[in-house]
Amino acid sequence: MTTTAPETTETAVDPVPSFVEDAWWTPEPEAAAAGADVRDASTGDLLAKVSTDGLDLEAAVHYGRTVGQASLGELTFHQRALKLKALAQYLNDQRDYFYGISAQTGATRKDSLVDIDGGIGVLFTFGSKGRRELPNSQVVIDGPAEPLSKDGSFLGEHIYTRIPGVAVQINAFNFAVWGMLEKLAPAFLAGVPTIVKPATPTGYLTAAVVKSIIESNLLPAGSLQLISGSARTMLDHLDYRDMVSFTGSAATANHLKSHDNVVYGGVRFTAETDSLNAAILGPDAVPGTEEFSAFIKSVVTEMTVKAGQKCTSIRRTIVPRNLIPDVVNAVRERVEERVILGDPRAEGVTMGALASLDQLAEVRKSVEMLMTAGGRIEMGSMDAPQVMHADGSVSASREGAFFGPMLLTFDDAETPAVHDIEAFGPVASVIGYDDLDEAVRLAAMGSGSLVATVATNDGETARKLVTGIAAYHGRVLTLNREDAKTSTGHGSPVPHLVHGGPGRAGGGEELGGIRSVYHHMQRTALQGSPNMLTAVTQVWHQGADRNIDDTHPFQKNLATLKLGDTVASELRQVTGDDIAAFANTTGDTFYAHTNEQAAAANPFFPGIVAHGYLLLSWAAGLFVSPEPGPVLANYGLENLRFITPVAADDSFRVTLTAKQITPREDDEYGEVRWDAVLHNQHDEIVATYDVLTLVEK
Secondary structure, rough: OOOOOOOOOOOOOOOOOOOOEEEEOOOOOOHOOOOEEEEEEOOOOEEEOOOOOOOHHHHHHHHHHHHHHHHHOOHHHHHHHHHHHHHHHHHHHHHHHHHHHHHHHHHOOOHOOOOOHHHHHHHHHHHHHHHHOOOOOOEEEEEEEEEEOOOOOOOEEEEEEEEOOOOOOOOOOEEEEHHHHHHHHHHHHHOOOOOEEEOOOHHHHHHHHHHHHHHHHOOOOEEEEEEEOOOOHHHOOOOOEEEEEEEOOHHHHHHHHHHHHHHOOOOEEEOOOOOOOEEEEEEOOOOHHHHHHHHHHHHHHHHHHHHHHOOOOOEEEEEEHHHHHHHHHHHHHHHHHHEEEOOOOOOOOOOOOOOOOOHHHHHHHHHHHHOOOOOOOEEOOOOEEOOOOOOOOOOOOOOOOOOOEEEEEEEOOOOOHOOOOOOOOEEEEEEEEEHHHHHHHHHHHOEEEEEEEOOOOOOHHHHHHHHHHHHHHHEEEEEEEOOOOOOOOOOOOOOOOOOOOHHHHHHOOOOHHHHHHHOEEEEEEEOHHHHHHHHHOOEEEEEOEEOOOEEEEEEEEOOOOOOOOHHHOOEEOOOOOHHHHHHHHHOOHHHHOOOHHHHOOOOOOOOEOOOOOOOOOOOHHOOOOOOOOEEEEEEEEEEEEEEOOOOOOOOOEEEEEEEEEEEOOOEEEEEEEEEEEEEEEOEEEEEEEEEHHHHHH
């Protein structure tokens, strides 16, 4: 007898495209047909195929190292930052389009906002911080110069320059947009080309965003490439010039880190991996307190947003042992009140499906392991849940990847499985502690986590818990009545602060403001003469050449002002009457300026001395050019140090030198940083500081 396979009712679908060497690429039809299936998380409908069969990964790497490096190398930090801002504005106008695609991944509109708006927000943040915190150049100085010779002719300092290769970014399925943009932004700002490799189940959403990015025509050639599908041989083509930023399981990270090109070839590898994050309820945060309510809200939020598929979700809820029943009941009540499980396209649904049926199987497997280890289900079920479908009907789902919120308890809080097995879905465990030392010990059993929350309104409790667990975590949130409404929440990394964690969490720091930009750069010790360091860094160094000519530097615009342009004043004497007058008019009658006997008794002063701010005020009068000119405003001074006191009848002079010139890309002016040094009549340094001015281009 012969049998025939049943006919499929699924229609042919297109493959998810890759974008390499500035062109869209799809596999040949046969290869595409044999590719991996991508399905709607809620309905199981076939959406696309994914395959990289025939894609030349080596050529993509070469294109990034050559074309991408060259095009990004033409831009300064500020120019790159402005492109990030423009890209954020462009993508912001297309959010509704992305939301529609995101719903197919099982994400509700709130989930999509976290992913899509959060990713766009990262672009805005780095677009802003890049212009505020980085120079309008291509080299960053790290720390002050170190004098290496007595006469000042030999200096040393550290500089950052971009790495010469590509940044390969391997992302997880749970944040198809944010995961890409939070890595792209710092790499782009550093000037390093990106090759994005999204996870297969949701990579079609990533591809849609990349398509919009390419259509914006904002990014330079070769700065962004996309690999949709397997990239198993990617590491074969990387070397010491390149870096890999990985997000996913610890097992996969360890496998990648064992590649010869990482172990021996110098490929930079950072990872953000598994994390059994904890939320600790302080002993003072009993039912009825605002801290208890905020804690319960946080636990439920982290269980249900993105269906618990967040590397930052709360997996271990650590509470005073006597409060376990109260916590379980409060979580159950909030879930019953607020959570409607179903297709995100149905009106009223507040929690969607897991990303895929494979992910559903993984969550169920993890829960079974937790139950075998002694876990009891206090809320939720292993049965197929009742869900709301897109048409508004409700029934048990057989096609979608749905799993309802689940809470487990354990008699033994130190059960190893609780601190080792992560059910990557809407699953959390509640365990009890008897004292703060035990709470710290339980949190530390996670072997390194991304984030923990400490809910308390007692300062000493917060101090003991935070200092006890900080070394085991990349981020700690203290939650109390004062910040409960304004906090971004336990599970929301912000681009300004570190996102990463030690140990099991991978040891990486994907975000952290400008710190994450430096991850894509090489720190190098630079040694040489002041003139050579000035030439390399475009920041004037003490001992480098100065230029004093007939034109006052304040009469030069940015087009004519040069590093080293200097104005040097004559000496001006400070009398006792001057000091007394300044004391009387300002009200600063500190004894060192008004009482000869008391001032002389001070080991730092020879007697009555001039106010430091008197010297600064007079110094401005000595170096300023009063006529209207290109200098628009003085907007501050930095790094002020008073070194040698000026006594009555002493004299001082000022030397002001153009130290750093920073044109603003989108304004008709820029900033000029001036090096100011005050000397007394004995050529001793009285004070040093930087003067900041705004100057017309």
